[in-house]
Amino acid sequence: MGKASRASFGMALAEFGTDPRVVILDADLSKSTKSADFGNKFPDRFFNVGITEAGMIGTAAGLALCGKIPFCCSFACFVTGRYDQIRVSVGYTNANVRIVGTHAGVAIGEDGYSQQGLEDIATVRSLPNMTILQPADHLETVAAVKYLIQEHQGPVYLRLTRQNLNEVHSEGYTFQFGQADRLQEGSDLTIIATGGVVGSALYAAKALAEKGVQADVLNIHTIRPIDRESIVESAARTGRVVTVEDHSIVGGLGSAVAEVLSEEQPTRLLRIGMTEYGESGSPEDLYQKFGLNGPGVLAKIESWLEA
Amino acid sequence: MSSGNQNASCCSCHPTPDIDQLKELCRLMRIDIIKMLHKAGSGHPGGSLSAVEMIVALYFHHLRHNPKEPLWQDRDRFVLSKGHAVPVQYAALARAGYFDPALLDTLRTLGSPLQGHPDRLRCPGIEASTGALGQGLSIAVGMAMAAKLDQRDYRVFCMLGDGESQEGQVWESALNAPTFKLNNLCAILDWNLGQLDGLVADIQPIEPVAEKWAAFNWHVVEIDGNDIEQCLAALQEADRTTDRPTMIISRTIKGKGVSFMENDIPAWHGVAPNKDQTEAALQELQG
Numbered sequence: 001m002g003k004a005s006r007a008s009f010g011m012a013l014a015e016f017g018t019d020p021r022v023v024i025l026d027a028d029l030s031k032s033t034k035s036a037d038f039g040n041k042f043p044d045r046f047f048n049v050g051i052t053e054a055g056m057i058g059t060a061a062g063l064a065l066c067g068k069i070p071f072c073c074s075f076a077c078f079v080t081g082r083y084d085q086i087r088v089s090v091g092y093t094n095a096n097v098r099i100v101g102t103h104a105g106v107a108i109g110e111d112g113y114s115q116q117g118l119e120d121i122a123t124v125r126s127l128p129n130m131t132i133l134q135p136a137d138h139l140e141t142v143a144a145v146k147y148l149i150q151e152h153q154g155p156v157y158l159r160l161t162r163q164n165l166n167e168v169h170s171e172g173y174t175f176q177f178g179q180a181d182r183l184q185e186g187s188d189l190t191i192i193a194t195g196g197v198v199g200s201a202l203y204a205a206k207a208l209a210e211k212g213v214q215a216d217v218l219n220i221h222t223i224r225p226i227d228r229e230s231i232v233e234s235a236a237r238t239g240r241v242v243t244v245e246d247h248s249i250v251g252g253l254g255s256a257v258a259e260v261l262s263e264e265q266p267t268r269l270l271r272i273g274m275t276e277y278g279e280s281g282s283p284e285d286l287y288q289k290f291g292l293n294g295p296g297v298l299a300k301i302e303s304w305l306e307a
Numbered sequence: 308m309s310s311g312n313q314n315a316s317c318c319s320c321h322p323t324p325d326i327d328q329l330k331e332l333c334r335l336m337r338i339d340i341i342k343m344l345h346k347a348g349s350g351h352p353g354g355s356l357s358a359v360e361m362i363v364a365l366y367f368h369h370l371r372h373n374p375k376e377p378l379w380q381d382r383d384r385f386v387l388s389k390g391h392a393v394p395v396q397y398a399a400l401a402r403a404g405y406f407d408p409a410l411l412d413t414l415r416t417l418g419s420p421l422q423g424h425p426d427r428l429r430c431p432g433i434e435a436s437t438g439a440l441g442q443g444l445s446i447a448v449g450m451a452m453a454a455k456l457d458q459r460d461y462r463v464f465c466m467l468g469d470g471e472s473q474e475g476q477v478w479e480s481a482l483n484a485p486t487f488k489l490n491n492l493c494a495i496l497d498w499n500l501g502q503l504d505g506l507v508a509d510i511q512p513i514e515p516v517a518e519k520w521a522a523f524n525w526h527v528v529e530i531d532g533n534d535i536e537q538c539l540a541a542l543q544e545a546d547r548t549t550d551r552p553t554m555i556i557s558r559t560i561k562g563k564g565v566s567f568m569e570n571d572i573p574a575w576h577g578v579a580p581n582k583d584q585t586e587a588a589l590q591e592l593q594g
Binding site for chain 1: 451
C-alpha cells in the first residue's frame with residue numbers, strides 16, 4: 001500500500017515550497033492535512049489561523065492579490081463549507097488561491113458524517129473559473145502540487161484522501177493538466193474513476209477482464225475542466241459508461257460525465273458513489289456497506305450489465 | 308524610496324492638508340453620490356453618504372497611491388468591506404483620476420465597470436471584490452501579511468459597516484490580525500447605526516463595540532467620522548501604532564448631508580432617491 005494523498009501533499013509542499021511565493025494557511029488541522037510538513041521546514045511562511053476557516057479563505061485571497069501562492073488547508077467538508085467565501089473572495093475575485101480539502105469521502109471512517117467530505121466537489125464545481133484536481137496516488141499528487149506551484153494561475157480546489165492509496169502509476173509518470181489517463185484499454189465498457197477509488201475501479205476492470213469483458217479505464221485527476229474529448233471518444237467506442245467516486249453522485253464526477261455525455265454522446269450511464277449521508281465505521285466496513293471497494297464496484301457493474 | 312512612490316499623486320508626505328479643499332471635495336462627492344444613485348435607480352445612499360469624510364481623508368490625503376498606475380506594487384491598499392457603499396468609492400476614484408467621471412452615470416448598467424458592488428476585475432482602483440458582508444477584513448489581513456512577508460511598507464485599510472459587524476467572519480479576522488502582529492493594518496468601522504431592516508440597536512446590537520475590539524487586542528480610536536480633521540488625525544494615529552492593528556470607530560450619520568435621509572435612517576439604507584427627492588437633496592448640498 002502506498003501513501004495517503006495528504007501525505008504526498010505534505011512531502012510535495014516541503015519539496016516545491018522553496019518558492020518564496022508559497023504561503024500555507026491551516027485551520028488547526030495541520031497535523032492531519034500534513035501541511036505541518038511545510039510548516040516545519042518553512043515556519044516563516046506557515047500560518048496556523050486557528051479554527052477560523054472563513055477568515056482563512058479570505059486571508060488566502062488577500063495574500064494571492066499581493067502576489068503570493070497561498071494554499072489554505074482543512075478537511076474537505078469544512079473548507080468547502082465556507083462556500084460564500086470561496087464564491088466571492090476567491091472565485092469572483094479570480095484570486096490565485098489553492099483550496100485544499102483533505103479527508104475526502106466516506107473513507108475517513110470512524111469520525112462519521114460531519115467530518116466526511118461528500119458534497120465538496122458539488123459545491124465548488126459550479127464556479128466558472130474553479131479548477132478541481134483529485135489525484136489518485138503518490139506520483140500524481142506530487143506532480144499536481146508541483147504544477148499548482150510552478151504553472152497554474154487561478155482558483156483551485158485540491159481534494160485529497162486520509163487513507164493510504166495503492167500506486168496507480170509507475171515511475172516516469174507525467175502529469176498532464178486537464179487530461180484523463182487511460183489505465184487500461186478496452187472496448188466493451190468505459191469505467192471513469194477519480195481519487196481514492198481508482199483502485200476499486202481497476203480491481204473491477206481486472207475481474208471483468210477475466211470474464212471476457214474488456215473495460216476502458218480512465219483516471220480523471222482534473223475534474224474541472226474535465227477532459228470531454230477522452231470521455232466522448234471512449235463512450236463512442238464502448239457504448240456503456242460507469243463512473244466511480246467517493247463523493248455524492250450529485251454534483252461530482254458522475255454528474256460531470258453525465259453532462260458531457262448527454263450533450264455530446266448520449267450513452268448508458270451508471271454512477272457509483274454516495275447517495276446518502278455517511279456514518280461511523282472502519283473505512284473497510286464503510287466501503288463494504290456503500291459498495292465502494294473493489295468487489296462492491298464489480299458487483300454494481302455486473303448487475304447493471306445484466307439489467 | 309521606490310521610483311513608483313515618487314509618482315504617487317496623493318500621499319501622507321503632504322504635512323498640512325488643505326482642510327477647506329477636502330471639505331469641498333466631501334460636498335462634491337455627496338452630490339456625485341446622489342446623482343449616480345438617482346440615475347441608477349437603485350443602490351445604497353445612506354451608507355455611502357455616511358462614509359464620505361473618511362473616504363476623502365484616505366484617497367485625497369492619507370493613502371499612498373497612483374491613479375495612473377493602479378497596480379503599483381507599493382501602493383497602500385484600501386478594501387471596502389461594506390461593498391454596498393461603493394458609490395462613495397467610485398466618486399473618489401473618479402475624482403482622483405482612476406477613470407473618466409462620466410462613467411459615474413453608468414453605475415449598475417450592463418457592461419459598466421461600476422458594478423452594483425465592487426469588482427476588482429472590472430474597475431481600476433478596486434482592490435477586492437466585496438459585497439458579501441464580512442469578507443473584506445479577512446482579505447485585508449492577507450494583504451497585510453503579504454506586506455510583512457515581502458518586507459514592504461505599504462499599509463492596508465479596510466472599512467466595515469456596523470450591521471456587517473454582525474457577521475461571524477469579522478470576528479475571525481479580529482482574532483487573526485493581532486495574532487500575526489499586523490501593525491500595518493487599519494480597520495475603520497463606519498458606525499452609522501442603520502442596517503437594511505432598521506436600526507442595528509434594535510435588530511442585533513453590537514455595542515459595546517469599542518470594548519469588543521480592544522478586548523480582541525486592537526488599538527482603538529473613537530472619532531466623529533463626519534469630521535474630516537478627526538478622520539485625518541485618527542489615520543495618523545494608526546500609523547503611529549506599531550505594536551498592533553488599529554480599529555478606528557468612526558461615528559457617522561447615515562445619509563449625512565441630506566436632512567431627510569439623516570432623519571429617517573432605516574428608510575435610506577438601500578433605496579435610491581426619486582426625481583423630487585434628488586432635487587431636494589441637491590438643493591441642500593448645492594445650497
